[in-house]
Amino acid sequence: MAVWEYNPQPAKSVGALRKQLQISHATAELVVRAGFDCPDSAREFLHPRLSRISCPFEIPNLQKAAERICQALDHGQRIVICGDYDVDGVTSTALLVDFLKQFGNYAKFIVPLRLEEGYGLTRKTAERAMDCGEKADLFIALDCGTNSVDEAAFIQSQGCDLIIVDHHQSKQKLPEGVLLVNPHVEGNGSDSDFCTVGLVFKLTHGILKLKRDQKDPTAFNITLRDYLDIVSMGTIADLVPLTRENRIFTRIGLKALSNTKRKGLGSLMRVSGMNAQHGVKPVDVSFKLGPRINASGRLADASLAVELLLSDDSAFCMETSLKLDSFNRERQEIERSIVEEAKRQVERTQADKSGLVVFGKNWHPGVVGIVASRLSRDYDRPCIVLGKEGDLAKGSGRSVEGVNLVQ
Template sequence: MAEEEKQWIIREDPPRAGAEMGGLPPILLKLLGQRGVEGGEAVEKFLKPRLRDLSDPYLLPDMEKAVERVLAAIDAGENILVYGDYDVDGVTSVALMCNVLRAYGVAHDYFIPKRGEEGYGLSDTAIDNLLEDKGKPDLIITVDCGTASIDEIERINSLGIDLIVVDHHEMSVRGKPECIAVVNPKLGDDFHYLCAAGVVFKLAHALLKRRMVEGFDLKEYIDMVAVATVADIVPLVEENRLLVRHGLRLLPETKHAGLLALQQVTGMNGNVSSMDVGFRIGPRLNAAGRMDKPEDALALMLEADLKEARKLAEALDLYNRERQLHEKQIRDEALAMVAERPNAQDEPVIVLGSRSWHPGVVGIVASRLMRQFYKPTFIVSVDEEGIGKGSGRSVEGISLVEAIQACPDDLIAGGGHDMAAGLSILESKIDEFRENFSKYVLENTTKAQRAPKLHIDAEIGFDELSLEFMDSYDLLQPFGSQNPQPVFMSRNVWLTEAPRHLKNKHIKLFLRQGFVEHDAIFFGGGERSLPDPPWDVAFTIDRNTFRGRTTLQMVIQDVRSAEQQSE
């Protein structure tokens, strides 16, 4: 099944935003307007967010109840257990909550379930293991899970254990769980963009507003929140943007040995972007959970000694390499399965399963196949009992949650978000689910809607690309969900020499537009059949520092023949 050609869509020019602000290039004003940032004050707040603009944490639902119960536990000398999740957001949430409790001098412990054995969130197996390993706590605080765990929380209540949920996931159709407090922005009208670590940060802020702790500075944990926010791919808007902007600035000189060790192990050079978090720090923290070693990621985030942290970071780096091997194996086998399906080209979805696939890696492979073929994709790992656990990734305009709800007879369970979801399914039902999933997509979308698209933010000339332009451009950062890195295009571009093939099927291009030349990197471009120049090129831009010299680097997203007209 060949990769389908993308349709280039050039965004319309918005009303010029912030035009009264001097010193900003017109193209930057256009990018701000596309993001709905209008007027001088809004532009100033977007480009230069300030920590003093953080809102009152007591605006979140049930915050008052949560603070009262935690402070009561502190005063009574009770035992508190923090229960989290095995991904980056879950691990950092547990670490932050534990650091806050330690600052208050309260006895506390933590528990993170193993993905393969205990699954996500509160489960009966995890609760049994928790009670056996940790004993019975007086209070459990769940972070990054618990909102939809109605039955499990009822069981915890029956054991005489109080529970507070600190989460950001969607509510169960059965409603709000019965517990002391559910601090979840989804129960209110605002802050829906926060990740779990962001909600924990708000809880910590609320506790400190009620009772300060001498020597504890919550601002020192903003870098931890920033890592979780970027890694969890939540919208980088409003307070998320503020927290990430300031957190990224803290990271190079972080006071947390674990985050410093991760930067050392990954060879980061002192300037941290959201891309560094997304592609270097986040994958290594996630790899521990994927390899069923989440306790190592948490140990790293809690470690105070840099030497010990370095050992743990190197272990996580090895887990990441192991994860990459599993990923390659699954991807190669999945591509072979796609190639063997006679009607794969015409099917609007990809649904594949195997007993040889590691359950911790299927989500990554689903994401890669979705991007390669621009089709909603589920990749399923099947255990020895014939029970499959799958992870799905979708494309613009197709909700996986709605698709799962449309196929209830095919699945044991399923849920998540529109663009990323999980499911449980009998091995014998995989083919039937593929058929019904395809039917749902065909009935609810048009062929044009299913065609791959590349959204171009602005056209720019090679003569405008410079380090001086990057200084203004960098004010748009951090990039991520709902503030994506801008995609530019340039027309009538020629090669000055033949493409240079690099490892992993990447290529380096030497490009010229008029009399101006720029080098570019095209990740995966070695697998593409490129048209004859001249080209229109779509690209993002970054700073590239090599041997002490910093240059502007173009990162190619797509290439097409120059004579092809834009929409």
């Protein structure tokens, strides 16, 4: 039986917050428990303001990336964007494509096809992205590419500059000349809580600063706050800590999401059974919007989800939202079947093991990651779930606190 222990916080700190911020005792105690025991920091935590975000150029290489994109905008260069197929990648891609369009640059975008091309920036994905008729001048990889050394070299060999905006850990060094915006690799850790859509928001902020310095009239008509609806979605769905600037993005972004002008999001919320008039909460993103966007990448083509976020066509938005809902229902059925079979394997042969490895030759590769998360949580053990891909077993792993599957 679980035993709950109550450890009261210092009465002096709690009392000071109650008095100065005019909040309840319970709220004051929770805020102190979260580490905000002085009125100023507690006020910032309770009432996040967009004006408090830091200069984007504090992130290593971000200013260089912004300058290269401004160069492409100024000279009408062709830009290709490749974003990952999860919610973070989809929202990152939609944000940057829409932002660049405001300056008259209609960037081509692609999303990796999970079943045909695999995960991340693979050679097949890079070749498809570069095969766009007219030569690309600038390739921007979002939420992928940090470890795509050979693919980066291939893109450069085509006479194309490469910018990678990502938040995954690095295993090897990229070729010289690649602009990598990744606080985990280039930074000191202070900005490492961002997911990719947060970094892309910072990148657009940097571009906007440079364009306003150029007195570009378009830059003065763009309001970055308008993008926080999709920034909040990617941030919540990617499970990064909702602290510091991430908290600002999500707090303001959820309010924007409740009143979004994006027809695609409006359609998806209706199909998901949401009533935005009652406000959108993190749980709505995690269990309603996020899974439907993810399902397109797991079972079909995540570019559908990007197109949904970009479209102003009401009929297309409703039709696409219904497709994503159908994909999600199919994903749920596949997941349920695999979980049941995997648990039978565990109970039969691995009940006493400290780590779990399960395999099914017909298990869908787009769902094994979710199953691994489910098993790891249910059994409180590290878990690897494998399916068959050609002559290989390929899958995904999830772990528990204290056990690193990579290191």
